[in-house]
Amino acid sequence: MVTRAQGGRIVIQDVSRTFEDRGSQVVALGNVNLDIEPGEFISLIGPSGCGKSTLLRLVTGLDRPSSGEIRLDGEVVRDSHYSRGLVFQDPTLFPWKSIWGNVATGLEARGVLKERKGEVDKFLELVGLKGFERAYPHQLSGGMAQRAALARALVNHPKVLLLDEPLGALDAFTRMNLQDEILRIWQERRTTMIFVTHDIDEAVYLSDRVVIMTPRPAKIKEIVKIDLPRPRARNGGTFFEYRSRILESLQLAPEAVQPEYIV
Amino acid sequence: MLRTMELTRPVKLSAAPGGRTALSAASVAVILLPAALLALALTAHEVLPNKQPVLHSAQYGYLLIVLFGAYALWAIFAFASEGAFRRLRTQAPITALIIGIVGVWELLTLKLDSLPLPYFPSPVKIADALIDDREKLLICTLYSLRLLFLGYLIGAFFGLVTGLLMGWYKQFQYWINPFLRFIGPIPATAWIPVVLLVFPSSFTASLFLIALGTWFPVAVMTWSGIAGVNKSFFEVAKTLGASERYLVFKVAFPAAFPLVFIGLFMGLGTSFVTLVVAEMLGVKAGLGFYITWAQGWAEYYKVYAALLIMAVLFSTIMTLLFKARDRVLIWQKGLIKW
Numbered sequence: 026m027v028t029r030a031q032g033g034r035i036v037i038q039d040v041s042r043t044f045e046d047r048g049s050q051v052v053a054l055g056n057v058n059l060d061i062e063p064g065e066f067i068s069l070i071g072p073s074g075c076g077k078s079t080l081l082r083l084v085t086g087l088d089r090p091s092s093g094e095i096r097l098d099g100e101v102v103r104d105s106h107y108s109r110g111l112v113f114q115d116p117t118l119f120p121w122k123s124i125w126g127n128v129a130t131g132l133e134a135r136g137v138l139k140e141r142k143g144e145v146d147k148f149l150e151l152v153g154l155k156g157f158e159r160a161y162p163h164q165l166s167g168g169m170a171q172r173a174a175l176a177r178a179l180v181n182h183p184k185v186l187l188l189d190e191p192l193g194a195l196d197a198f199t200r201m202n203l204q205d206e207i208l209r210i211w212q213e214r215r216t217t218m219i220f221v222t223h224d225i226d227e228a229v230y231l232s233d234r235v236v237i238m239t240p241r242p243a244k245i246k247e248i249v250k251i252d253l254p255r256p257r258a259r260n261g262g263t264f265f266e267y268r269s270r271i272l273e274s275l276q277l278a279p280e281a282v283q284p285e286y287i288v
Numbered sequence: 289m290l291r292t293m294e295l296t297r298p299v300k301l302s303a304a305p306g307g308r309t310a311l312s313a314a315s316v317a318v319i320l321l322p323a324a325l326l327a328l329a330l331t332a333h334e335v336l337p338n339k340q341p342v343l344h345s346a347q348y349g350y351l352l353i354v355l356f357g358a359y360a361l362w363a364i365f366a367f368a369s370e371g372a373f374r375r376l377r378t379q380a381p382i383t384a385l386i387i388g389i390v391g392v393w394e395l396l397t398l399k400l401d402s403l404p405l406p407y408f409p410s411p412v413k414i415a416d417a418l419i420d421d422r423e424k425l426l427i428c429t430l431y432s433l434r435l436l437f438l439g440y441l442i443g444a445f446f447g448l449v450t451g452l453l454m455g456w457y458k459q460f461q462y463w464i465n466p467f468l469r470f471i472g473p474i475p476a477t478a479w480i481p482v483v484l485l486v487f488p489s490s491f492t493a494s495l496f497l498i499a500l501g502t503w504f505p506v507a508v509m510t511w512s513g514i515a516g517v518n519k520s521f522f523e524v525a526k527t528l529g530a531s532e533r534y535l536v537f538k539v540a541f542p543a544a545f546p547l548v549f550i551g552l553f554m555g556l557g558t559s560f561v562t563l564v565v566a567e568m569l570g571v572k573a574g575l576g577f578y579i580t581w582a583q584g585w586a587e588y589y590k591v592y593a594a595l596l597i598m599a600v601l602f603s604t605i606m607t608l609l610f611k612a613r614d615r616v617l618i619w620q621k622g623l624i625k626w
Binding site: 085086087105106107109110111113115117119120121122123130131133134135161162163177178181 | 518520521523524525526527528529530531534538539542543545617618619620
């Protein structure tokens, strides 16, 4: 199989990001501190406007913090780098490239494709797209396109994989299916995962820790450690306890639930 | 699941009761129609007396015989496969119409002498020009092709470079945009008086005009293509380790290619116009020159001969451009067929 990649340690220190909007300062992210262990699976959850995508972009290096710094294995993140892979909600596959060409992009961009052609096939197999090498993106279903996007991000052996609501646009079945695939790939490769989602079940099912974020001001409210053995049952009692705890933290749970009985 | 590529639906044929498509009396009649018309045209050509002077009446007759033979061969081979038969069945009516038009045209001119000469010569007279003036026409065609290709390639190259720079660098767009906006829309041919003054020869002057006419649409479409590329493509490519060079040539350019192609297509159309006008006014060779020259002698049949060559030539070049596009844009859904 594919060679084992080592996950990286991410340290987010006093990071904030403000944007200027018609003269006034808008705080997109206020003073975030977070340590992520190598090989950890972290979910960022919260309503829209809570800065989770902003934080993700800062970690990729596509955007820079207004203050504070982010380190990967001790080195300050300044620019995008292939050690920090990214998968969007929209697979954004390059429509002019075949699936093979899409997955090969990272190696081609770094000028190492010739020596490492075999890796493209390995990763295509890893995500279950063997036999679709020559297909073009418009011929794939949403789930398959997202698998291809995953393989494209993994082919560079990133230390950290950042996923911005990668399953948000998929139907429930494809979604659960891909959650298991992501877990399998993660367990095999131990890449550090930062997973942005708005689905509480998904966060509890996948993560070692769930980072709950709230808007106005956009910051971390609470971090919930999910102490459940894997594979996790989606309907266990403890699973629901975690679920309601996160709901409460997000202030989405009704304050006093009165059971109703129909006689 | 893999969705199959969409193909244009073939024209439905009436199915025979046995399930085998098509050998109905109606489709056989349609297929025989072009042959019948060719035979009719040939008979009329041979039997009716010529009322206008032509030199190669016999050769024109041979041409009709060759065409008849070619169509007969096509029809025979079409019965070998169902696909070929369907194609023939689809193409037969339009083939018949074209044969009919040429036949009626010969009837009105050569056989009845009912259209004024020298403005409306017979097809046989045009064939005369193609046969007797073939050397001159060949040389003119080659001159036109040389001018067209050099001018088009230079214009397309600079158009691509300009568009790429404008789409990629804000600064470049700032400095070039006003010039593109003001100079671009002027028809290249309007520059002829100025250009003939500035350039040392009419050849270089025409080259410049064709290049200028091509440059504008290619530059504009490349620019808007590059500027409109989905920003997420760049972000994904950056996180995959792409350098700026890679972003420009391997992301921006292929993503913009559908629009770049429209620019190349428009530029080609403009280059045809510019070529002919430039040749009519300045250059001393080429099909445009030949047309003006023939007109000067009131030899309109030669004008039509040159027009015929242009039609074949330009439409072939257009087809080649579209073929190239189909190869490059194989990834695009629902391509327009040329």
